[in-house]
Amino acid sequence: MKKILLACTGMSLVLLAGCASKPPAPVESAYIGQVPADPPKNPVISAEALKADSKSIAVTDIYFKKEGKNLTFVEETRTTTDNNISSTIVPKTIEVDADKANASAITGGANSSAFPVKFTDLSDPKATSPGTASPPVPVVDAATPSNSSSSTNAESMKRSGYQSNYEYGELRYLANPIRGLLIKSGYKVVQAKSTPAVPNQGDEYFDIVKRIKASDFGDADYVLYGVLAEVSSTDNVSDVPGTKSTSQQMTLEVTVDFNIVDTKTTQIIASFVASGEGKDVQIDGRDTGYKPSNAKLMKLASLDLAEDVRKHLADQNFITNNPGSAGQLRNLKTRLNDDASTLKVYK
């Protein structure tokens, strides 16, 4: 009887202890043998897409379109002797950058003294129609000796204008760091065929779909192409407050408009504007006549541009953050091993 009583007491205690205990805690997330991958964010870059092989991408060199202007001077000397009129026309053409021409006397710009003539667009019929362009100014040649018996008169007329031309091409120095970051991100980078500009090239130079159809990018899944929006270099000197020194800052800045196109569907997967800056700072550089290294500035600008591209690609989920890091490589490997049909659930 005593034994039964003791057994009942023991059982009751066990039951009470069972009721008093907390509910079992949820199983903590545990990863055994495998680190979970980042879920693929971009619908294109799915685990399925990357399962057997990494995707390939072609990166073009940076396209540019440069506007140039041919400045044309026409100097006509008309000599009148009695009833004879002879005329000598001397045309001169100087090719200058568009910005220099725009800053010339057309706008009363900073280069007015360098190009002290009013230019008109010779290809523009309105600009050259009578009444719109400034009339040629006859200049009487004072050096011409006058003759009382036979009257000789020399008049010099000057006309000037400009004709726009466009140069298309590829900058070969900026895209390599971008190719490098894509390789580190797990993409296979395919060499793109270069595109030489043809005579009288137009904006169809930037027609990437045409180039995809022409198989300029091999079997690449994507094409990353950039068009140079602007490149500028500055050289500024400023005082360093609290010191007797000055700081000379030379910068090269490039801004590029990028697009990534799916070669199968011609869908734009990512699109952004990226910029890169190469800067060389020299304390009291102006005093010492310091000259910056353009090669160094170009390298810094291209590296900075690649870094900006990386940020944009990560923002638009085309690559994961921190390409090349151990975590990223692990994730990439996991993603490559994953198959949509054998998805693992991590708790």
Add this chain to the structure above:
Amino acid sequence: MNTKTIRLSAIALSVAALAACSGPQVRYGDAKAVETVNANYGSTDLQMIAEAMTRSLLQSKAISGSKDAPIVTLADVKNKTSEYIDTRVITDKIRTQLMKSGQVRFAVSVSEMQNQTEELKRQNQSGLYKNSTIAKTGNMQGAQYRIEGSIASIVKNTKDVKDVYYVFNLNLINNESGLLEWADEKEIRKTATR
């Protein structure tokens, strides 16, 4: 004059000569002791101001609520009193105490920039240093906040009484937003009577 008198005189002269050679008496005192020599600005005022301001600044939301130790720089403390006061000593003392707390990091102030730029110039532009060890130009860290303030006084005199009132004002300003993140003042009244 006997021999004893001569001897005593000689000893007295020697003692007097030795005393003359020994110079003024020097003794160390307590640097923290209260100084009340006169009513002018003194070491006790400096210590009181620095201690009060540091304590208050460390309790401010900008400093105590910051995840990382914010970077601060010292700007001017204007002396609006009629006395000569080296205000830099006040801010340096506050800076030392803040640095010891570990809650704030300081960037070089404008007055220390000459040495900083000369060092950078020496390392970067002399061509004498190994490239990988050079402290490169363009990597200085900008301060998130600056500390600036003023000290002012009101002095009143009668024949027998001199009353001096000091007010020390300190502000913490966010350099990017221009917002005043913290401000405090320390008042000191000193009265000297004859």
